[in-house]
Each structure stands twice: as C-alpha cells, then as structure tokens.
Amino acid sequence: MSEHHHKETFVTKYIFSQDHKMISKQFLVTGIIMGVIGVFMSMLFRLQIAWPERSFSIIEAFLGHHQTDGVMDPDMYLALVTIHGTIMVFFVLTAGLSGTFSNLLIPLQIGARDMASGFMNMISYWLFFISSVIMVISLFVEAGPASAGWTIYPPLSALPQAIPGSGLGMTLWLVSMAIFVASSLIGSLNYIVTILNLRTKGMKMTRLPLTMWAFFITAIIGVVSFPVLLSAALLLIFDRSFGTSFYLSDIFISGEVLHYQGGSPVLFEHLFWFLGHPEVYIVLLPALGITSEVIATNSRKPIFGYRAMVGSIMAIAFLSTIVWGHHMFISGMNPFLGSVFTFTTLLIAIPSAVKAFNYITTLWKGNLQMNPAMLFSIGLVSTFITGGLTGIVLGDSALDINVHDTYFVVAHFHLVMGVSAIYGMYAGIYHWFPKMYGRMMDKTLGYWHFWITAIAAYGVFFPMHFIGLAGLPRRYYSNTAFPLFEDLADVNIVITLFAILGGLAQIIFLINFFLSIYRGKKATQNPWNSTTLEWTTPVEAIHGNWPGKIPSVERWAYDYSKPGYEEDFVPQNVPLKEGEEES
Amino acid sequence: MLALFYIFIAVAVGLGIWQLNRLSSYKQVILNNDKGEPVNAIAKSEENPVATEKDNDIHGKFFLIFLIGFYLLMTYCLFFMNDIMLPESASVEGENDDNLFLITFILIGVVQFATQFLLFYFSFKYRGINNRKALFYADSHKLELIWTTIPTIVLTALIGYGLYTWNDVMDLSDAEDPLVVEVYAQQFNWQARYAGADNTLGRGNVRNIKDINTIGIDMTDANSADDIPVRELHLPKGRKIVFKFRSQDVLHSAYMPHFRAQMNCVPGMVTEFGFTPKFTTQEMRVQEETVRKVNGINKLRKAKGEDPYEFDYLLLCNKICGASHYNMQMKIVVEEEADFYSWLKQQKTITELVN
Numbered sequence: 001m002s003e004h005h006h007k008e009t010f011v012t013k014y015i016f017s018q019d020h021k022m023i024s025k026q027f028l029v030t031g032i033i034m035g036v037i038g039v040f041m042s043m044l045f046r047l048q049i050a051w052p053e054r055s056f057s058i059i060e061a062f063l064g065h066h067q068t069d070g071v072m073d074p075d076m077y078l079a080l081v082t083i084h085g086t087i088m089v090f091f092v093l094t095a096g097l098s099g100t101f102s103n104l105l106i107p108l109q110i111g112a113r114d115m116a117s118g119f120m121n122m123i124s125y126w127l128f129f130i131s132s133v134i135m136v137i138s139l140f141v142e143a144g145p146a147s148a149g150w151t152i153y154p155p156l157s158a159l160p161q162a163i164p165g166s167g168l169g170m171t172l173w174l175v176s177m178a179i180f181v182a183s184s185l186i187g188s189l190n191y192i193v194t195i196l197n198l199r200t201k202g203m204k205m206t207r208l209p210l211t212m213w214a215f216f217i218t219a220i221i222g223v224v225s226f227p228v229l230l231s232a233a234l235l236l237i238f239d240r241s242f243g244t245s246f247y248l249s250d251i252f253i254s255g256e257v258l259h260y261q262g263g264s265p266v267l268f269e270h271l272f273w274f275l276g277h278p279e280v281y282i283v284l285l286p287a288l289g290i291t292s293e294v295i296a297t298n299s300r301k302p303i304f305g306y307r308a309m310v311g312s313i314m315a316i317a318f319l320s321t322i323v324w325g326h327h328m329f330i331s332g333m334n335p336f337l338g339s340v341f342t343f344t345t346l347l348i349a350i351p352s353a354v355k356a357f358n359y360i361t362t363l364w365k366g367n368l369q370m371n372p373a374m375l376f377s378i379g380l381v382s383t384f385i386t387g388g389l390t391g392i393v394l395g396d397s398a399l400d401i402n403v404h405d406t407y408f409v410v411a412h413f414h415l416v417m418g419v420s421a422i423y424g425m426y427a428g429i430y431h432w433f434p435k436m437y438g439r440m441m442d443k444t445l446g447y448w449h450f451w452i453t454a455i456a457a458y459g460v461f462f463p464m465h466f467i468g469l470a471g472l473p474r475r476y477y478s479n480t481a482f483p484l485f486e487d488l489a490d491v492n493i494v495i496t497l498f499a500i501l502g503g504l505a506q507i508i509f510l511i512n513f514f515l516s517i518y519r520g521k522k523a524t525q526n527p528w529n530s531t532t533l534e535w536t537t538p539v540e541a542i543h544g545n546w547p548g549k550i551p552s553v554e555r556w557a558y559d560y561s562k563p564g565y566e567e568d569f570v571p572q573n574v575p576l577k578e579g580e581e582e583s
Numbered sequence: 584m585l586a587l588f589y590i591f592i593a594v595a596v597g598l599g600i601w602q603l604n605r606l607s608s609y610k611q612v613i614l615n616n617d618k619g620e621p622v623n624a625i626a627k628s629e630e631n632p633v634a635t636e637k638d639n640d641i642h643g644k645f646f647l648i649f650l651i652g653f654y655l656l657m658t659y660c661l662f663f664m665n666d667i668m669l670p671e672s673a674s675v676e677g678e679n680d681d682n683l684f685l686i687t688f689i690l691i692g693v694v695q696f697a698t699q700f701l702l703f704y705f706s707f708k709y710r711g712i713n714n715r716k717a718l719f720y721a722d723s724h725k726l727e728l729i730w731t732t733i734p735t736i737v738l739t740a741l742i743g744y745g746l747y748t749w750n751d752v753m754d755l756s757d758a759e760d761p762l763v764v765e766v767y768a769q770q771f772n773w774q775a776r777y778a779g780a781d782n783t784l785g786r787g788n789v790r791n792i793k794d795i796n797t798i799g800i801d802m803t804d805a806n807s808a809d810d811i812p813v814r815e816l817h818l819p820k821g822r823k824i825v826f827k828f829r830s831q832d833v834l835h836s837a838y839m840p841h842f843r844a845q846m847n848c849v850p851g852m853v854t855e856f857g858f859t860p861k862f863t864t865q866e867m868r869v870q871e872e873t874v875r876k877v878n879g880i881n882k883l884r885k886a887k888g889e890d891p892y893e894f895d896y897l898l899l900c901n902k903i904c905g906a907s908h909y910n911m912q913m914k915i916v917v918e919e920e921a922d923f924y925s926w927l928k929q930q931k932t933i934t935e936l937v938n
Contacts (some may be wrong), residue, residue: 068794074906136645149903155850156904162770249851252789252799253770253832265849298634300711302721310673315930330836331847332828332854335753339746346738346745350731353826356698357730363705365718370710371634372643378646378706382653385698389691396741398748399684402677402843405836440632447638451645455652462656466664471840473901476909482899483892487667487879521632561717568716583721 001016008543016126018118021541023125024103025436028429030125032513033094034132036506038087043503045080048072050496052478066144070110074477077204078147079165081475083139085150086173090180091135093283095128098184098222101428102191102215103287104436108534109209111200113544116193120186127183138172146173149475151272154247154250154265158240161254173238174233181230186224188219192235195219200533202553207572209532209557210303213310217317218282224321225278239263269331272322280417281320285313287424288355288384291377294427295359297530298374299366300568302583305358312351319348330404331396338397345395349388356385367561367568370480371528372446373431379454380423386458387416390465400452401489405475408468411461419457425451429513434527438539445512449505456502460495467491531571532557555582610721636713643710650703654696661692669840670872673917676859677843679748693742722935737814755857761823766816766898767798768828768835770905773898773913774798774852775816779809779932789831789850795936799831802937811930816898818860819923825857831857836902839915841867847902860917867917 017023044063045305047056055070064259066076107114135172138145147165148157153171160167171526195208195216208216238244239260247268248260303309325333359381368374368544390412393399403409433441469486472479479485479492526535533553537545551573559570562581576582634642672681709717755761765776765784772861776798778784785807791799800807818824828837830848837856838845846856869871880893900911918926 074909078906078908152752153834153902159833162833166874250789251832251850252792257792259791262851264851266852299709301718302719304720305722305727307722308727330845332849332852333747338753342745342749343742346742349738350734351873353733353734354727358727360698360701360705361720361726363702363709365720366705366709367711367715367717368643368706368709369640370639374634378702381702382699385702386695389695392691392738392741393684393687396683396687396745396749397686398680398752399743400847401752402680402840404685404845405838418658443632443634443638444628447642451649458656459652460586463660463664464659466668469669470667471669471838473838473899475903477906478909481910481912482897483880483884484897486883486892487876491664491667523632560720561719563719569920 012049018114018122019101019543020107020115020118020121021436021522023121024100026125027095027099027103027128028436030129030132031092031100032510034087034091034135035096035278036510037136038084038092039503039506041080041084041087043500044072045077045084046078046496046499048477049479050493051482075144075147075164077477078149078475079144079455080162082147082149082152082165083135085493086146087135087176088418089150089279089283090177091128091132093417093425094279095180096186097283097421097425097428098215098218098286099125099128101211101432102187102219104432105211106191106194106215106536106538107131107198108435108545109212109532110195110198110203111533111553112198113196113546113550114197115190117190118188119582124183124187124190127179127186130178131183134172134176134179138169138176139170141169143167143169144461145169145286151276153272154236154239154268158236158248159251159253159258159325162316171237174237174240178230178233181226181233184222184226188222191215191219192223200550200552204553206557207218207553210292210306210309211289212311213313214285214292217313217520218285218289221278221285221317221320222282225275225282229275232268233273235271236268246437264334266328266331269328270324273327274321275469276327277324278320280413281316283417283421284384284424285316285440287380287421287427288313288430290424290428291359291380293532293543294373294377294431295362295381296558296560297431297528298369298377299362299369300369300511300560301366302560303358304361306381306558308354309358315351316348319344319351323348323395326395326397326400329400335397342395344393349395350393352384352388356381356388359456369528371449372441372443373427373528375447375450375454376423376427376430379450379457380420380427383415383423383457386462387412387414387420391416403468405473406468407464407472407474410474411468414456414464415461419461419561426453426509431528432534433513433516433520434523434539435537435541437517437520438523438541439516440523441516442512445508449508449512452505452508453502453556456498456505459498460502463491464495480484503563526571529567529569531559531569533572536571536573559583588838593858610674613662636711639711643707646703646706650699650707653699653703657691657695663842666875668872668876670845670867670870672841673846673860673862673867674842676752676858679699679751683744683748685743687767690737690741700749710874747801752858753856755825756857758823758825758857761825761857762819763825763827764818765798765827765829766837766848767829768837768900768911770832771900771907771911773814773816773837773900773911775813775913775928776800776805777811778813778929781806781809784827785810785933787829788889792831802933802935808932808934810933811927812933812936813930814913815925816913817926818915819920820860820863820917822920823857824861826857828854828856833904834902835900835904838899838901839896840899847903860937863917863919863920864894864896864915867896 059067060070066073143164146169156162180473235246244470245260245263247265251258323345326345553572554575561568661830763778767774782807785804786801787799789799828848830850846854896915898913
C-alpha cells in the first residue's frame with residue numbers, strides 16, 4: 001500500500017502524528033510522566049500520615065510556602081490527596097491505559113490500516129495533553145491546587161472561604177477536567193466506530209480477541225457516562241462564578257449568610273457518581289482485557305469460557321451504570337434508594353466472580369510461561385479478588401454505614417481498581433513493548449519490578465483494611481487529635497515504609513522502559529508465539545500497518561495447544577483445516 | 584506489626600546477597616568504541632528475553648512462597664490485630680450490623696483463602712516445561728453454571744439479611760417515644776440541640792444566626808422556646824434517639840463508630856438517623872474489649888510520657904471539610920436516664936440564653 005508511505009517531517013511523525021501507533025506512545029509517555037507525579041505525591045502524604053507533623057527535608061524542598069520548616073500544612077495535605085486521586089484515576093488509568101492500548105491495539109488486532117479518523121485521534125491526544133498541562137500548572141497556584149478531594153463535593157469545592165484550594169486551583173481543575181472529558185469522548189467515539197466498521201475480512205464480532213471486547217465496551221461506558229461529569233462540572237462552574245444555586249443552599253460561612261438558596265449538594269453527588277462509578281470499570285475493564293490476552297498466550301491455552309467472558313463484560317458494563325448510589329448510602333438520600341442500590345451493586349459480584357474463576361481455570365493444566373507480563377497478570381487476578389471481595393462489605397448498605405469513608409474504603413478501591421489496573425497496564429507494556437518499539441524489555445529487571453511491587457502493594461493495602469475497621473477516617477491530616485487511634489500509628493508506619501518501597505520499585509521500571517527503547521534486544525516478529533493479528537505486522541512499524549494486503553481472519557483468537565497441530569499456537573489468519581471445527 | 588516489617592527487610596537483604604551471585608554471569612570483555620579504540624566493558628552472557636524453562640521454574644516457586652507469605656499476612660491481620668479493633672456495638676441496632684459483618688467476613692474470608700490458593704498453586708503447579716503441551720480446554724457450561732449459581736444464591740441471602748438490617752436501622756417511623764436530638768455541624772466543630780419538654784425541635788435556618796443563637800434557631804416558631812443548645816452530647820441509655828443533622832457551611836459527616844452510626848450533614852437539608860444506646864460510658868469503660876484496647880493505647884502513651892487515656896464515646900467528622908477536618912470532634916456521654924435528665928435540667932434553654 002504505497003499510498004500510505006507519504007513523506008513525513010519530524011513534526012508530522014513525532015508531534016502532530018495521525019498514526020495510531022505514535023499516538024499510543026504519546027499517550028503512554030504522557031501517562032507515565034503524570035504517574036510519576038501522582039505516585040510521588042502519595043509518598044509525600046504517606047510521610048505525613050506515618051510521622052505526623054515531623055519535619056522532612058524532602059517536603060521542604062518540594063512544597064514551597066505550603067510547608068513550615070519541612071512540615072506540610074493541612075491544606076496542602078488535602079491538596080496532595082486530591083491531586084493524587086485525580087491524576088491516578090483520570091490521567092494515568094483512564095487516558096494512560098485506554099489511550100495507550102486502545103490506540104495501539106484496535107487497528108492492529110482487528111486488521112485495520114488505522115483508526116476511523118486519524119485526525120480526531122490526534123485531537124484526542126492533544127486535548128489530553130492540554131488538560132494534563134493545566135492540571136500540572138494548577139499545582140503552582142499561590143493558594144494551592146484543588147483540595148476538596150478528588151470527588152470535589154460542593155459546597156467545599158465551590159467556596160474559596162471554606163478552603164483556599166477552592167479558588168483559582170479549583171477553577172483550573174474544572175477547566176482541565178472539562179477538556180479531559182472532551183478528549184476522552186473523541187477517543188471513545190473513534191474506538192467504537194473503528195471496531196464496528198473497520199474489521200478485516202472474517203473478523204466477526206465473535207472472533208474478536210477479549211482485549212477488543214474490553215476496549216469496545218469501555219468506550220461505550222465512557223460515551224454514556226463522561227458527558228454527565230462534564231455537565232456536573234459546568235453546573236459547578238455556574239455556581240462558583242455566576243451566582244447560580246444548583247448545588248448550594250442556606251450557607252453561613254466566615255460570619256455571613258450567602259445568597260444561595262434551593263440547591264442541593266446531593267444532586268452533585270448523583271451526577272458525579274453517575275460517571276464516578278462507571279469510571280471504575282473504564283479503568284478496570286481494559287486491564288482485564290489485557291490480562292485475558294496475556295494469560296491465554298502465556299498459559300498456552302485458550303481463554304476459558306470466551307462467551308461467558310464477553311457476557312460478563314457486558315453485564316458489568318450494564319450494571320455499572322445503575323449502581324452509583326452505593327457511594328451515597330449515607331448522603332441523606334431516601335433509604336429505599338439505598339436498598340435498590342445495594343441490590344444492583346451486589347449483583348455485580350456475579351459477573352466479576354465468573355471472570356475470576358475463568359482466569360483461574362485458564363491457568364489449570366496450562367504450560368505457564370513466566371514472562372514479566374504473565375506475572376503482572378497473575379498479580380492482577382489476585383488483587384482483583386482481594387479487592388473485589390471487600391466490595392461485598394461496602395456494597396451492603398447496612399455495613400457501609402460503619403466503614404464508609406474510612407481506610408477500609410481506601411484499601412478496597414486501591415486494590416480492586418488502582419493496583420489491579422496498574423498491573424494490567426504493566427502487563428500490557430511488557431507484552432506489547434516489542435510492538436511499540438521493535439525491541440524487548442529486559443526480563444530480569446521486569447522480574448525484580450514485579451516481585452517488589454507485588455510485596456509492597458499487599459504490604460500497603462492489606463493491613464490498611466484493618467485500620468479502617470478500627471474506625472480510622474480517610475483524609476485526616478493527622479491522627480494525633482484522637483487518643484483512640486494512637487495504637488494504629490505503628491501500622492501506619494509500616495504502610496508508609498511499604499509504600500516507599502513500592503514507589504522505589506517503579507524506578508526499576510522507568511529505567512527498564514526508557515533504556516529498552518534504545519538499548520533493548522531487537523524483537524522478533526512474534527516473540528510470545530501469539531495468535532492475534534498484531535504479530536503478523538513487520539517488526540519495524542510502518543504507516544498502514546501491513547506492507548501488502550491485510551490478512552483475513554479464519555478462526556477465533558485462542559487456538560493455543562489445539563490438538564492436531566504440531567505448534568502450540570495457530571494464528572488467526574491460518575485457515576481451518578478440512579474437517580476442523582472452530583471452537 | 585513493625586516486627587513483621589523488619590523480618591521482611593531481613594528476607595529482602597538475604598535475597599539481595601543471593602542475587603549478588605548473579606554477578607558471576609557478567610564477564611569483563613574488551614570492546615571497540617566508535618573510533619575503533621579498545622575499551623574495558625562488562626558484558627552479560629547473551630540472555631533470552633522470553634521466559635525460559637528455568638525462569639518458569641523459579642517464578643512458579645516464587646508464587647508458592649508468595650502464597651505462603653500472603654497467608655501469613657492475612658492470618659496476622661485477621662486474628663492478631665483484634666486488640667486494636669472497635670469494641671462490640673454500643674447500640675442495640677448495631678448488633679445486627681455486627682452479626683451481618685461477621686457472617687460476611689467469614690464468607691469472603693473463606694472465598695479469599697480458597698481462590699488465592701487455587702490461583703497461586705496453579706501458577707506453581709503448571710509452570711512451563713519445554714515440549715509439554717497445555718490442555719485445550721475452552722469451555723464447560725457445567726462449571727460456569729456452578730460458579731454463576733453459587734455466588735447468586737449466596738449473594739441473594741446476603742442481600743436479604745443486609746436489607747433487613749438496613750431497614751431496621753433507617754426506618755424511624757415505628758420508634759416509640761424517641762428522644763429527638765439535633766446535631767449541628769460547622770467548620771470545625773459540633774453542636775447539639777435537645778427538643779425540650781415538647782420533644783419537637785423548632786425550625787432552624789442559617790439566616791437566623793445571630794449572637795448567641797449560633798445554630799440559627801427560628802425564635803418565631805413556638806416549638807423553639809424550650810429547645811436546649813449544648814456543646815457536649817449526652818444520651819440516655821435504652822431510649823431510641825432520633826438524630827436530625829444539619830450543617831451550616833459544607834458537607835460534614837457525623838460518624839459515631841462505637842454505635843455503628845454515620846450520616847452526612849448537608850447544608851440546606853435535614854438528614855436523619857436513629858439508634859438506641861446499649862451501654863453507658865461507665866459500662867463501656869469496663870467492657871473487656873475496651874479495656875484491652877485502652878490498655879494497649881496507654882502502654883504506648885506511657886512510653887511517650889503522656890497521661891493515660893480514658894475511654895469516651897466520640898462523634899467525629901468523616902467527610903472532608905477543610906483544614907481542621909482531622910480534629911472536628913465532640914464527646915458523647917451515655918448515662919442512665921435519670922442522670923441524663925438531671926444533666927439536661929442544668930442546661931439553659933435557648934429562650935433563657937437569648938434573654
């Protein structure tokens with residue numbers, strides 16, 4: 001396809017590129033940079049939690065006037081947890097994960113030359129870039145960045161009198177998120193259209209690899225729920241700047257009554273969580289999709305229960321849009337609604353259980369190849385189960401009363417969506433690095449990275465459940481105001497030590513990633529002996545993906561160790577033998 | 584808990600030393616640089632970037648070790664951290680909650696131990712061997728039916744019990760002669776108001792806040808006259824309390840962990856919650872679990888040279904509300920009904936305070 005080999009300048013190749021593979025790398029590198037910032041922030045506030053009000057030179061060096069002699073201010077503590085949450089959830093695990101792998105894999109795995117609209121794809125990245133820049137700039141605002149928690153509940157987020165971060169910092173946060181939503185929507189629409197319309201010959205929906213199903217459904221959830229966040233943010237901007245009362249009513253602050261009347265913060269909570277909960281699955285489903293692929297390839301076995309896996313993705317996606325109220329059991333909404341949301345929430349455990357069991361069964365009687373990607377995938381299944389099970393406690397309204405907003409919640413969601421999604425992202429990077437850069441990442445560094453991370457992650461988040469059960473609320477600058485919590489101080493120190501260990505382990509990854517781009521061993525065309533179409537493209541990536549005709553698809557994606565074949569994998573473009581049945 | 588970390592550090596150091604052996608796989612070689620001059624360099628013997636049989640073996644075994652370590656961590660957290668947990672529920676309604684919690688925890692505990700075992704044991708057992716072919720096993724409707732149905736049945740039971748408990752706690756309509764108490768939140772402290780002899784709270788709105796009337800009681804409402812604003816919450820034992828929550832500025836959450844009670848305080852609306860205190864503060868102080876926890880705390884305090892701590896019920900803020908969120912608390916005293924009324928009688932009504 002020579003028409004795809006038009007002349008490229010530095011600018012069109014590396015900056016305003018419309019090639020999905022380059023855009024995916026742009027998303028990944030931006031995501032990694034944001035990830036470094038987000039993780040570093042967590043190190044700073046973990047120091048404060050473990051050793052409250054003790055002086056640290058690292059805090060003095062980084063927090064400017066938001067610290068006194070190395071002790072961080074309470075407002076800055078809240079700002080750090082807020083921005084840590086925002087960056088990790090949206091910038092790393094939504095854009096960094098979906099943006100990277102949807103872009104890289106959708107055209108390659110369905111057999112398309114590029115995305116449906118390369119131009120919109122480019123716009124999607126650049127909007128994401130602008131929103132990242134604004135978010136980073138907000139860190140340098142005089143009064144501090146947004147600090148009302150990543151959920152930015154008004155009135156706290158609406159009134160600068162209530163917290164200094166709700167001034168310019170909050171404005172920048174809202175602008176950044178509005179642009180982010182636009183980026184995400186443009187990206188998602190592109191993914192949906194591409195998967196529906198640009199599949200190669202023979203690539204029926206029922207032959208799509210599970211990664212494709214996961215990205216496809218994720219994009220649909222995004223399109224359904226992200227606009228609601230945008231409207232919530234816009235109404236908040238109205239309340240903040242134009243004197244409307246969507247969320248505010250009857251407020252007395254700094255010695256005066258404000259004019260707001262008739263609004264309700266509960267409305268904001270509904271709008272926010274209508275995105276906020278599906279967001280969990282926007283983060284998690286791509287990670288599970290990647291894991292399905294990596295586990296099947298490295299077990300040398302078909303993924304167990306392909307149809308059930310697709311069905312559970314759909315069930316999870318559908319249910320995810322009707323469970324948002326479980327974040328609001330004690331918000332003051334009608335208790336009857338609480339009952340309904342308990343019911344729908346616990347239903348989500350069923351497709352989740354099916355997925356977990358199917359992964360485990362895929363391992364059974366496999367021939368497991370312990371590549372770093374495989375280790376992270378197994379790690380993901382473990383944290384997904386651990387974190388998912390505590391969801392049964394939190395989704396039950398009667399139990400939620402007592403653990404709501406405690407460290408139990410923090411431990412739960414970090415395991416089930418934070419650590420799991422990050423593991424999925426790492427699995428994806430180790431697995432598809434050869435496809436991105438034509439080179440391999442170092443295996444030994446990958447092993448060290450995984451084991452230290454795995455130990456640190458459980459060291460941080462498993463004990464954290466129990467300080468939550470002991471009643472410790474989240475987002476406390478210091479626990480010294482309550483003698484009741486004094487016996488939890490030791491546990492908090494251990495958690496911080498593990499957190500620092502885990503943070504340092506990521507340096508191994510960074511070194512491995514950036515060195516391998518230039519120094520990694522040259523990759524072969526299909527290093528993992530995988531069946532999917534992306535491994536039929538040449539090692540040196542080209543515009544248009546395949547030099548000649550796009551291969552047509554003859555079978556499903558999981559013919560690993562199929563009886564009747566000598567090799568333990570049969571690529572999707574190999575025609576069925578006479579009399580061979582498709583699984 | 585710190586000891587556990589030190590053990591872990593020791594193991595990590597051991598592993599590090601062991602890994603130093605790997606240095607022997609590096610050898611000194613002489614390479615030519617770009618200009619063709621010889622330079623000393625360290626090279627590693629060529630390595631396969633894809634997992635080898637040896638890698639599979641090592642990491643399969645690591646997964647087994649990891650499983651054992653994880654089991655130890657879970658066992659430690661589940662059984663040896665009991666001393667720092669909250670004592671049994673101090674409210675009647677909280678008992679159901681504690682039961683439901685126990686059942687749920689046993690259930691998810693069993694599932695957790697079993698599935699983690701399967702996951703890591705399979706990772707170990709089926710670690711790759713060259714020339715072995717995996718079993719082509721793509722589907723089994725029977726198995727899938729099993730692990731769809733069992734969770735469904737178990738969850739249905741849990742949902743049923745959960746909803747029963749939830750309604751029990753949240754439904755305040757059947758409470759006989761409850762004591763009505765308003766809890767009022769502002770950055771960063773709590774106040775409370777008793778309804779007085781008529782047991783009906785007068786209307787409140789922030790627009791009425793003036794001087795000593797700090798919580799905006801509407802003095803034109805006849806029900807307000809006998810209302811009693813206070814800064815320390817006293818509750819009678821054995822009487823259903825119906826709380827009405829208000830906030831004057833931002834969202835707060837009234838969290839009373841010992842009573843298994845929590846409700847957000849929302850500016851512009853009144854939220855509700857109710858429970859019946861079961862133990863007086865005095866009774867709770869001598870309760871076995873409380874004594875154990877307090878002793879543990881006091882041991883730490885003594886080491887730091889601080890005064891011993893005495894147990895009290897607390898109301899704390901559990902919704903991010905600003906800089907001093909971490910120190911927004913109010914003491915709760917539960918006492919026998921007679922003591923409660925004699926305390927209440929000493930408090931001034933709003934009418935007495937204003938005039």
